[in-house]
């Protein structure tokens with residue numbers, strides 16, 4: 226056993242863990258940051274978009290030094306039909322100064338972010354897997370690692386080990402996720418010359434754009450994304466695991482077919498696939514939030530399912546929860562107690578934060594996805610909408626009134642009748658406004 | 660107590676190296692830096708001697724300030740001290756200038772921590788690849804030189820004798836030598852250990868000792884860095900890749916059948932005999 230004693234051990238140097246470590250180290254706590262990767266971010270995967278607000282709360286004006294790709298000025302939402310697309314989107318120059326969000330690459334960002342915690346004094350312990358939590362009399366007192374003499378003790382352990390959270394499960398904080406509570410995402414990094422990216426996506430300099438798309442996921446609940454980096458594109462799709470099981474389809478097969486879609490194909494044409502990766506996304510939302518703390522431990526980030534899938538916000542909620550857990554640990558350290566009662570104040574600060582409130586707002590999303598036929602939501606409806614728009618814009622001698630009528634008829638028949646269309650609309654509205 | 664010096668060089672990870680097709684040079688930018696593989700074999704041997712006989716292990720490296728990471732890794736595995744020899748004036752060194760500075764460094768290590776019994780180098784580096792620095796240091800310090808060591812058969816501390824096996828192309832040479840010696844390590848020598856948790860903790864807080872040009876009393880500035888490096892690179896090129904016949908084995912009969920098929924094909928070649936498997 227290493228004889229060093231730490232105030233806090235953080236398991237996992239993702240956005241949640243590094244935020245917690247940075248917060249505590251800055252306050253002078255003795256912190257160990259344990260990460261299984263060769264370095265933080267080595268194997269981490271996300272879309273992904275990084276948001277300013279929660280990073281700025283930790284590191285003012287970080288964007289002047291952080292490894293970021295492109296500042297997002299435009300976000301597009303596409304509903305894909307078979308050979309068509311209906312588009313929504315928003316572009317605004319005000320997203321530039323200061324930027325609202327950026328695309329980023331985890332390999333670079335996580336390393337930089339954890340480096341900030343290291344500079345503040347957190348002790349990096351990398352290439353080291355935490356195999357279990359050490360408990361004495363029901364209290365977590367440290368961790369066991371896969372290294373020789375690998376036990377390490379601390380007043381509190383912050384569990385930030387991501388969506389699969391083996392440690393969270395060992396704590397009994399949550400069970401194995403249900404197949405309808407997680408999506409499996411696959412992603413390709415596609416290299417393209419800068420100028421091509423700028424031309425194809427209508428961007429100047431370091432401006433970036435994001436596209437999310439629904440439809441063409443073989444009738445399964447899923448969301449695709451295409452993001453612009455400096456000289457690569459991130460193209461991926463996440464599909465609900467329960468649907469993958471039901472359809473016996475592999476996620477990369479979905480991605481392969483999306484790459485052939487005429488609206489996507491032309492954007493990635495000539496690019497070279499540089500990297501391929503896969504990862505789970507927690508989708509259980511509010512009702513899947515586990516207990517967040519106990520005697521000697523706190524749970525942060527994906528390990529606590531803190532992802533707002535509707536707005537693809539995960540890293541920011543992870544950082545916010547990491548910071549709040551860190552602040553709680555600082556308070557506990559000052560008062561000399563890390564009891565369950567003391568650490569409960571972390572739960573309270575989470576309740577008062579956007580993590581809790583935003584997840585609560587979309588509380589119904591999970592059951593909506595679970596209960597409504599995926600085929601309807603993710604295939605028939607987007608297709609019907611495309612067909613309806615096609616007809617509306619086609620000048621073929623049919624009167625506009627006729628066209629409108631048949632468009633509504635089409636949507637209604639797809640949804641299974643007037644009442645069902647109305648019910649679905651209401652359900653959707655409620656799911657978004659829990 | 661034995662005093663062992665291990666020379667390590669930080670090199671770009673060869674698994675991640677690519678060659679610029681236009682200029683035919685290594686693209687070093689963005690490639691992660693690691694400790695040269697064979698140097699870790701040298702370190703492991705020093706550490707296992709330390710485990711058996713008790714020894715002081717000092718690791719030295721010439722390189723940029725970022726090479727302190729390599730030294731910390733060595734400390735995490737169990738080295739007692741790491742010295743980084745770093746100065747802009749040392750930059751651009753070829754093997755002549757490198758061996759000069761490393762030799763001076765070993766001498767200074769002796770001044771600070773006492774006489775040195777053994778120096779370990781790797782057999783060669785992953786990037787420079789010359790294998791000249793070890794022998795160069797041995798010559799300059801007038802040490803017995805044992806290259807390509809794959810095994811230390813015996814160490815007699817009292818008689819100050821060592822018996823090693825040298826890995827040669829056509830066999831193994833068993834050599835006895837008097838300490839102090841310089842050995843260059845091959846991969847067959849051992850399997851480098853994984854640092855223990857206390858080792859990692861120590862390394863995380865450890866700050867390597869840094870020596871600059873000012874720390875060497877009799878340094879001849881004409882022999883270091885670019886100035887002291889007569890090597891001129893005439894031309895570099897990438898050897899043409901040999902065309903290898905590739906055959907695809909289908910998985911339609913299942914993985915096991917494919918594996919059996921592969922093994923059968925492998926054993927129909929000369930390779931197993933060459934490797935001594937057959």
Ligand SMILES: Cc1cc2nc3c(=O)[nH]c(=O)nc-3n(C[C@H](O)[C@H](O)[C@H](O)COP(=O)(O)OP(=O)(O)OC[C@H]3O[C@@H](n4cnc5c(N)ncnc54)[C@H](O)[C@@H]3O)c2cc1C
Nearest residue numbers: 237239240241261271272273274355387410526527539540
């Ligand atoms: C395809 C995809 C796209 C996404 N897009 C976005 C996006 O655009 N924007 C956004 O904000 N979010 C996005 N997310 C979500 C976001 O990635 C996560 O919410 C976020 O990474 C959570 O951070 P975390 O620190 O909790 O967990 P992670 O980032 O998963 O970090 C956990 C860390 O713990 C380490 N670890 C795990 N177990 C152990 C152990 N036993 N011992 C030691 N170390 C361990 C891991 O190696 C890892 O470094 C996306 C996710 C996916 C999969």
Ligand SMILES: Cc1cc2nc3c(=O)[nH]c(=O)nc-3n(C[C@H](O)[C@H](O)[C@H](O)COP(=O)(O)OP(=O)(O)OC[C@H]3O[C@@H](n4cnc5c(N)ncnc54)[C@H](O)[C@@H]3O)c2cc1C
Nearest residue numbers: 666667668721753754780781783784787788789790791792
């Ligand atoms: C043709 C050619 C062109 C080169 N061009 C460049 C260039 O443009 N830029 C550049 O930076 N380098 C260049 N180098 C590399 C540089 O000259 C060598 O890296 C350096 O002199 C050491 O030689 P080596 O790497 O071949 O080491 P080797 O002789 O193969 O090393 C043997 C052992 O010596 C020890 N050792 C070697 N170097 C060190 C060190 N620095 N500190 C501690 N121990 C050490 C290690 O134990 C190592 O395993 C070039 C080398 C050659 C041959």
